[in-house]
Amino acid sequence: MLEALDAGEVRRWAxxxxxxxxxxxxxxxxxxxFPVADGDTGSNLLHTLRAALEALLRAPSADRSTAGAALTVLAKGAVTGARGNSGVIASQLLRGMAEAAWSAPVVDAGVLAAALAQGSRRAHAAVSEPAPGTMLTVLAAAARGSGDSLHDVALNAARAAAAALDETPAQLPVLAEAGVVDAGGRGVVVLLDALVAVIAGEPVSTTAARVDGVPRPPDTAVVAAREGGSELYGYEVMYLLEDASAESADRLRRALEDLGDSVSVAGDGDALWTVHVHCNDIGGAIEAGIDAGRPRRIRVARFADAVPDGPARYVRERAVVAPVRGDDLADLFLAEGVAVLRVDDGLPPTPYELLQVITGTGAAHVTVLPGHPDLTATADEAAARAVAAGQDVVVVPCASPVQALAALAVHDPRRRAGDDVVAMAEAAAATRRGEVVVADxxxxxxxxPCAQGDVLGFADGEVVLIEPGPATPDAVSRAAVGVVDRMLAAGGELVTALLGxxxxxxxxxxxxxxxxxTRPEADLAVHRAGQGDAVLVLGLE
Known part of the structure; x- marks a missing residue:
């Protein structure tokens, strides 16, 4: 039985x-x-906590060396990746816990009790109109838990949350009518049960047998397109807001309350806020954010566009999706009918962003071409989520945009889907890849060894030459022809060059x-791609 949580135990809890x-x-x-039927609360909570865990795993070890520091990283990741009202509330629970524990090397019983209390306060402050019988009610009950040991505090909090969850139908008639407990509150109980298991050194129970606090038939849920809010409002607007003060955030919250409902403006304590509103005036919601700070990652969803379950939701048979770096390269893929997710060089996409493109195709079968090693894991996760929702999605392994282009060149929607995927995978695997980059x-x-400013030549992911800097046009050209020569030494007929x-x-x-x-028998195809991470990307077929 743990007496305190260190940074490693915080990671295990996440x-x-x-x-x-x-x-x-x-x-x-x-x-x-509540307030209307929805199918996203569990998904939104999972997405938010997964973003928090990913932030913690990617953070430098110095930034997560103590329990307080690890909670801080978790909170920032959750704020950045929050989805829906439930995700925003969960991010504020973590933010409050981080504030209470920020200077603590470990979280003991006293710190945990204070952390849960502060997390509940932060979560309540993030919601413009809290209602009884919701996720906030369950959090408030958990925050009143106490005990002499770390395990006692966590166990009492989990028990108090479970008892409060069972009372939610008595507080919200719509829950009693449907015969269910509050979905967000159930999510809180899941988080606290996981904490108890980690402290006790027991395996986390992942059984989903008793999600309802009140028994009901399994097929009575009605799936709609929104997580909370009045049906008078047709759009969900979410964005991150940078460079905004607390006063500006308060003004933004009031402005959004005048535009719609389900308003939350929640921060990470370091001038970054996640903003959520249901409204009809999309421009007004975004303009209010511009007045308060600097919005980014703006996401707008129209509830009327929600895709129904089952085969009827698919409007076409096949589609190809590719995350792409470089506007010119994106245009090249778009011209071939590919659904493109434009990727910033310094800001990798989340699986949720790629999932939106996949599901947005409306295709029963989707082939994903990641086109970069750093995007493969994201593509795999997005595909897994789409498959879990009933869509047939396959990721073709390709570690370079030239391999994605080679796969696209043999794509034939008239073939059987399985045969087409095999042909695309074989074309990608048969394409050798090279790059010319400037060492940073x-x-x-x-x-x-190489020095900053040297020009590096890569073939199939390995450095094969170093051209001393600075990266003048002549130096870049020497590196480029050197890589091409090494690649052609093993044979090849077509060289594709993507200019950065x-x-x-x-x-x-x-x-x-x-x-x-030197190689008059080899053809050369040159495209202005515009990627920022490589001066030149080469493909050889």
Missing amino acids: AACVESLDAHRALIDRINV ADAITWIG ASAPDTLADALAEHLRL
Whole structure:
């Protein structure tokens, strides 16, 4: 039995929350009936906690060395990745816990009790019109738990939350009428049960057998397109808000309350806020954010566009989806009929963002071309979520946009879906890849040390040459032809060159002239792609 949570135990709790929410997601989604029936609460909580865990796993070890620091990273990740009202409330629970424990190397009984209390206060403050019998009610009950040991505090909080959850139908007639407890409150109990299990050193129970606090038939849930709010409002608007003071956030909250409902403006304590509102005036909601700070990651959903369950939700048979770096390259994919997610060089997409593109195709079968090693895991997770919802999605392994283009070149929607995927995968695997990049720091490579500003040539993911900096047009051209020569040494007929945003104007001509003199049998296809992470991307078929 643990007497205190250190940074490692905080991480284990976050992972246990994700594991348990993943198991309970579907049934939590099914019992969401307040204020209108919905199918997203479990999914939104899972997405939010998964974003928090990912932030913690990616953070430098120095930033998560204590329990308080780890909770702070979790809270910031949750605020950034919050989805829906329930996700915003969960992010504020973590923020309050982090504030209470920020200076603590470990979380003991006293710190945990204070953390739960502060988390409840933060969650209440984030909601413009709290209602009894909801997630906030369950959090408030958990915050009143106490005890002499860490386990006692957590266990009493979980028991108090479960008791409050069972009372929610008496507080909200719509819950009693449907024969269910509050979905968000059930999510809170899942999080606290996971905490008790981690402290006790027991495996996290992921059984989803009793999600309802009140028995009911399993098929009575009505799935709609919103998580809370009046049906008078047709749109959900969410965005992150940077560079905003607390006073500006308060003004924004009041402005959004005049525009709609389900308003929440919740911060991470460091001038970053997540904003949520249901409204009809999309422009007004965004303009209010511009007045308060700097909005980004703006997401707008129209409830009327919600896709129904079952085969009827698919409007076409096949689609191809690709996350793409570089506006010009995105245009190239779009011209081929691909549904594109535009990816910023310094801001990788979340699985949820890619999932929106996948489901937005309305296709029964979707092939995803990640086109970069860093995007493969994101594509796999987004595909898994889409498959769980009934869509047939396959990720074709491709570690470079040239491999994605090669797969796209053989795509034939007239073939059987399985045969088409095999053909695309074979084309991608048969395409060798190369890159020319400028080193942004001193480093040690497989072929020796490089200095910042040197030009590096890669073939199939390995450094094969180093051209001393600075990265002049001549240096870049020498590196480019050097990589091409090494790749062609094993044979090949078609060289594809994708020019990055920083590629010199002379690079394409230099490649063409070199191939004309040394490899006249090889064809060259050059495209202005505009990617920022590589001066040049090469493909060889």
